[in-house]
Amino acid sequence: MQQALNTALGGLTLGMVYAAFALALVLIWRSTRIVNFAQAPMAMITTYVALVIIDAGHSYWLGFSAALLSGLLLGAVLERVVIRPVEGKSHINAVILTLGLFIVLHATAGVIFGNEFSSFQAPFGVRGFKVGERTIALTGFGVVMGLLVLLFRFTDVGLRMRASAYNQEVARLLGVKVGRMLTLGWALAAFVGSLSGLLIAGGNLVHPGYMDSVVVFGFVAAVLGGLDSPVGAVIGGLVLGLSLSFVSGYVGSQLVPLAALAILMLVLTLRPGGLFSHAQARRV
Amino acid sequence: MTRLTLVRRLWSDSTLLRHLLVAVLGVVAITAVLTAVSDFRSVQLAEMAYLGTAAGGLTVLTGLNGQISLGHGALMAFGAYTTALLLPDLEASTPLVLVVLAAVLVTLAVGSVVGVAAARLHGPYLAGATVALAVAVPGIALFYKQTLGGEQGIPVVLPPTPQWALDAGYYLTGTDPSRSKFVAYVAWLTLIATFFLLANLSRSRVGRRWRAVRDDEVAAELAGINLGRARVSAFMVSAAAAGAAGAMLAISVRLAAPGSFTLTLSLTLLAAVVLGGLGSLTGALLGAALLTFLPQVVTDLGTDAGLDNIQAAELAPLVYGLVMVLVVLLAPLGIAGTLRSLMLRHRHQDRHRGPTQTTGQTTVQTTGQTTGQTTGQTTPQTTDQATGPDTPGAISTTSKGTSP
Numbered sequence: 001m002q003q004a005l006n007t008a009l010g011g012l013t014l015g016m017v018y019a020a021f022a023l024a025l026v027l028i029w030r031s032t033r034i035v036n037f038a039q040a041p042m043a044m045i046t047t048y049v050a051l052v053i054i055d056a057g058h059s060y061w062l063g064f065s066a067a068l069l070s071g072l073l074l075g076a077v078l079e080r081v082v083i084r085p086v087e088g089k090s091h092i093n094a095v096i097l098t099l100g101l102f103i104v105l106h107a108t109a110g111v112i113f114g115n116e117f118s119s120f121q122a123p124f125g126v127r128g129f130k131v132g133e134r135t136i137a138l139t140g141f142g143v144v145m146g147l148l149v150l151l152f153r154f155t156d157v158g159l160r161m162r163a164s165a166y167n168q169e170v171a172r173l174l175g176v177k178v179g180r181m182l183t184l185g186w187a188l189a190a191f192v193g194s195l196s197g198l199l200i201a202g203g204n205l206v207h208p209g210y211m212d213s214v215v216v217f218g219f220v221a222a223v224l225g226g227l228d229s230p231v232g233a234v235i236g237g238l239v240l241g242l243s244l245s246f247v248s249g250y251v252g253s254q255l256v257p258l259a260a261l262a263i264l265m266l267v268l269t270l271r272p273g274g275l276f277s278h279a280q281a282r283r284v
Numbered sequence: 285m286t287r288l289t290l291v292r293r294l295w296s297d298s299t300l301l302r303h304l305l306v307a308v309l310g311v312v313a314i315t316a317v318l319t320a321v322s323d324f325r326s327v328q329l330a331e332m333a334y335l336g337t338a339a340g341g342l343t344v345l346t347g348l349n350g351q352i353s354l355g356h357g358a359l360m361a362f363g364a365y366t367t368a369l370l371l372p373d374l375e376a377s378t379p380l381v382l383v384v385l386a387a388v389l390v391t392l393a394v395g396s397v398v399g400v401a402a403a404r405l406h407g408p409y410l411a412g413a414t415v416a417l418a419v420a421v422p423g424i425a426l427f428y429k430q431t432l433g434g435e436q437g438i439p440v441v442l443p444p445t446p447q448w449a450l451d452a453g454y455y456l457t458g459t460d461p462s463r464s465k466f467v468a469y470v471a472w473l474t475l476i477a478t479f480f481l482l483a484n485l486s487r488s489r490v491g492r493r494w495r496a497v498r499d500d501e502v503a504a505e506l507a508g509i510n511l512g513r514a515r516v517s518a519f520m521v522s523a524a525a526a527g528a529a530g531a532m533l534a535i536s537v538r539l540a541a542p543g544s545f546t547l548t549l550s551l552t553l554l555a556a557v558v559l560g561g562l563g564s565l566t567g568a569l570l571g572a573a574l575l576t577f578l579p580q581v582v583t584d585l586g587t588d589a590g591l592d593n594i595q596a597a598e599l600a601p602l603v604y605g606l607v608m609v610l611v612v613l614l615a616p617l618g619i620a621g622t623l624r625s626l627m628l629r630h631r632h633q634d635r636h637r638g639p640t641q642t643t644g645q646t647t648v649q650t651t652g653q654t655t656g657q658t659t660g661q662t663t664p665q666t667t668d669q670a671t672g673p674d675t676p677g678a679i680s681t682t683s684k685g686t687s688p
Binding site for chain 2: 082086095097099104107108110212213222223252256257258260268273274
């Protein structure tokens with residue numbers, strides 16, 4: 001019983017990480033219809049920014065905010081410079097492009113920081129007191145998600161962003177600067193991504209590939225929920241985290257990716273658009 | 285003169301004959317090359333051959349049928365492990381041909397299961413499912429440690445080079461071919477056979493169906509094409525090629541281990557296909573050549589510039605990642621496609637004397653934004669309707685309005 005409870009708790013924590021990541025993917029998908037496979041390396045780069053600042057002797061929180069800011073900036077710049085030309089074109093172009101970015105960012109980090117592991121300090125230095133850290137991480141995600149909901153529901157910018165995601169042409173006719181909204185959407189997504197990156201890194205080892213498993217599982221979570229639904233992303237993340245945690249605890253950790261594949265296949269075979277998808281018409 | 289026209293007519297009318305001729309030329313060329321190069325180069329050439337074989341399968345799937353797969357590395361793993369299980373020691377003298385066939389069949393079976401699931405998925409959903417496949421498959425080998433060898437993998441014991449091959453090698457080149465040369469010959473013959481089959485298939489009715497499904501699902505269905513069957517068959521053919529490539533990887537590395545089949549391998553294959561030009565087998569071969577020979581050049585440059593070895597090793601992926609991004613942004617047809625469209629445009633201009641009007645539609649500009657959605661299908665500089673239905677690559681021809 002004790003073990004089951006621990007497994008469930010661990011699974012929920014993991015699920016929150018996947019959920020945050022899936023949320024970042026959904027944010028981008030809703031505005032630009034692009035799945036950003038480069039999300040994980042983007043978060044990894046910003047974590048390294050924090051690491052460099054902290055290692056230079058500055059405070060943890062300075063590094064933390066610098067990382068989040070650089071996440072915002074990186075997202076905006078990438079959208080404006082690299083992604084903009086393929087928006088609205090074929091899916092394959094966009095997928096290949098973000099995969100190319102994945103490789104580029106990965107290799108850049110490898111060239112600059114080397115491939116070795118470096119340790120990353122936890123926010124309050126409470127090593128070993130696991131439950132405390134988890135609560136902090138969970139509260140962090142909760143606060144950010146709440147802020148995002150507030151932004152999208154109750155602010156003017158949020159309304160504009162939703163409008164440009166819903167119908168670009170009409171939004172444009174109504175005077176919304178759609179391009180700016182898309183850039184903002186990418187920046188926000190990169191912000192959420194780098195936050196989750198920082199929280200995963202806290203108290204752990206960091207190397208250029210440390211986010212790679214998260215991108216796969218975060219993506220699976222987003223697809224489970226249906227790429228269009230933020231609520232779906234969060235629920236998908238939690239469900240995935242829980243089930244993977246049980247597979248890892250009771251069957252074997254090597255089979256975790258296989259279990260994720262099985263869950264994904266099952267859901268997609270029954271509902272090709274994910275659990276929370278609306279019936280959709282594809283334009284011919 | 286009449287003989288020349290006869291040859292020319294045969295060349296343009298009989299696809300089979302043309303492909304056979306190219307295949308024979310390929311065999312001659314590779315024999316000449318392998319005779320001349322060192323053992324080290326032939327190891328590299330073997331690597332190029334198996335990457336090329338897998339990339340050929342992937343380019344047919346992605347370029348001709350419009351399905352993206354990030355899981356071809358995992359499919360190669362099935363081929364490699366089948367090979368390794370069938371070649372455990374010197375006593376098990378399964379002929380190499382049968383081993384490769386078995387590897388192809390096993391991968392084909394796996395590919396048909398994956399293909400049935402994939403046929404229902406689109407764009408990013410398919411990409412995600414195949415990414416999950418690429419990550420999941422190495423885990424199977426880790427879990428079944430007893431039979432699949434866990435992290436260390438299973439060694440592959442290559443049966444002794446058959447006498448007839450030694451004789452043939454001696455007859456052709458005057459020396460006994462070394463082991464690595466023998467492996468390179470086998471890998472290249474596999475590549476040529478695979479490409480021959482793929483080229484014929486994509487020129488046939490099957491290939492036309494794949495392209496029809498890629499370009500317009502509804503029109504294809506109205507024309508009586510079974511969408512699901514076309515998709516699954518494309519995936520199966522592509523998986524079979526990946527299986528053959530996996531078998532070649534196993535015999536040239538002499539090991540089947542999970543470390544060889546990471547997500548990176550799958551991404552590398554996709555990079556090869558995109559660099560060369562989607563849908564073009566020549567492009568796949570070019571891409572494979574780049575991926576084989578570029579890393580060494582770039583790494584050497586990096587060490588000369590004062591980076592340490594680990595950092596320099598990361599330069600190669602950096603370069604081909606960058607090239608991948610640039611290709612998508614600037615030359616969506618890839619190397620082979622761009623050359624081809626340049627050639628066609630040149631010929632077109634010769635015929636009409638003067639620049640022809642391109643049919644690229646202008647960008648709709650609204651509210652002063654430079655980013656209005658293009659309703660045209662291709663970027664203006666690559667638009668050439670003369671290429672018709674054989675335009676290599678879905679990249680420029682399958683864009684559909686996807687705005688919400």
